[in-house]
Amino acid sequence: MNIGIVGLGLIGGTIAKTLNQHYTVSGYDISEATITYALEHKIIDRSYSDLKLFFEDNDIIFLCLYPNAILNFIFQNKHFIPKNRVIIEISGIKKYLISRVEELGDLPFDIIYTHPVAGREKAGIMHSDEKIFANANFVITPVDKNKKQNIDLVSDLAKKMGFQNISIVTPEQHDDIIAYTSQLTHVLSLSLVNAISTDLDTRRFIGDSYRDLTRISIINEKLWPQLFINNKEALIHKITEFESELRKIKDAIIMNDTEKLESLMRKSTQIRLSIDRGKNNES
């Protein structure tokens, strides 16, 4: 079984690093420098400049591109990808991508929609690192057309990549919870940083809390607008729910309502501790 990876960035590079211990891994990337780096560091075994050959030689092909580039890639290459190939896309949004792919009609190959919930505030193959996947979460959102054996195959590959939890949910469930756990957190972090207003040297007044909350405000501005806009419905809903919780705290402060603040803090403490225990869905 040969693995091909289109797009050797942070995630594509990490997939290559984790899977080339088990399989022959080939890479395709529009940047020659990236291919050279990947070959020199033995992150991939082979590179291709001819996509047709790449499709011929590899049974399983990961598309590690930004969401819109994944759509473009499938659109431009749908006639060249042989039957029985397993195509795995890894973007952070699902409903939008699936509905756009379905507009292309019947395709002879099987596309598995996945989301490795992992990242780092730096892009590019030079930051790819097995540690990013270690004990992280991996989500698969099957569609009717998927063959069961291919879903099982991808689950197995995710385990080999180091992921701890493989979850299978609907595209709607994925987009709803990721809008909250990932996209909303990034929206808040960058709003917090952009709200800065001081003449002082901030670094002399911060603690771990500010550092933790603002780490992800160092953000890939080419990727994230696509994730936000293409999951607009769910994300706007989550932002509105957040605004309402923020308003509760603001009102309690304005009204000197210590009791209300204590109750909101007890609630957040209890929810956060129960997430650590994996029990937030049992309440």
Added chain:
Amino acid sequence: MNIGIVGLGLIGGTIAKTLNQHYTVSGYDISEATITYALEHKIIDRSYSDLKLFFEDNDIIFLCLYPNAILNFIFQNKHFIPKNRVIIEISGIKKYLISRVEELGDLPFDIIYTHPVAGREKAGIMHSDEKIFANANFVITPVDKNKKQNIDLVSDLAKKMGFQNISIVTPEQHDDIIAYTSQLTHVLSLSLVNAISTDLDTRRFIGDSYRDLTRISIINEKLWPQLFINNKEALIHKITEFESELRKIKDAIIMNDTEKLESLMRKSTQIRLSIDRGKNNES
């Protein structure tokens, strides 16, 4: 020079641990269990049950209590604290505390207002740890009555406790920047957690970003309402500024305005990187 510490919680315990390498450190706490723990673990050298003796024997006294308890303590003991004692309070708010203390009139001892910008999402002496102070920030907000030699003494003690940056600013500057770097971050973290709404097991869908942003939602609900309410003016202002930045992102998503989102992300990335370099005040 003898050091006395009133209140052996997370911060009081850590001050004791860092200073008893240099001085004789005594403790006073209303909890007998805490005193026993502190003596058994050699966190303090001596304990007192008689406050008058405690004041007699110790030249420098740290008040490591919640803000309202600091006020009560000073009010109840102002006639028993001898002249020339240096009293160091360590709360996270300054203007409110200073103005309330000034209502007490002329006091014979010198109160130095400080803020060790350090903490942990767990309270109590058993979690006290020198690591909390290592390379952290320490802020002093002098008032007119303070003797220069006492400010210098406290700066020196902060260095001995392991703090990296000792900053001297006005109470107004302190409250303004801490409302942003510390209080607003806690408000956001707990609002984020309280906005949760899912039937799924959240733990299977989160990455480092959610874990980082929600760590401080495990919060001491007896302390933080006092900090929020007693710094109301600055904090409400910061919340409002944050809401306005959040609204910019929300509007850009609604309008599919990729360019605006990219520009907001470039801004947050640039600010956050410049904070790492200590240059955010030079822009």
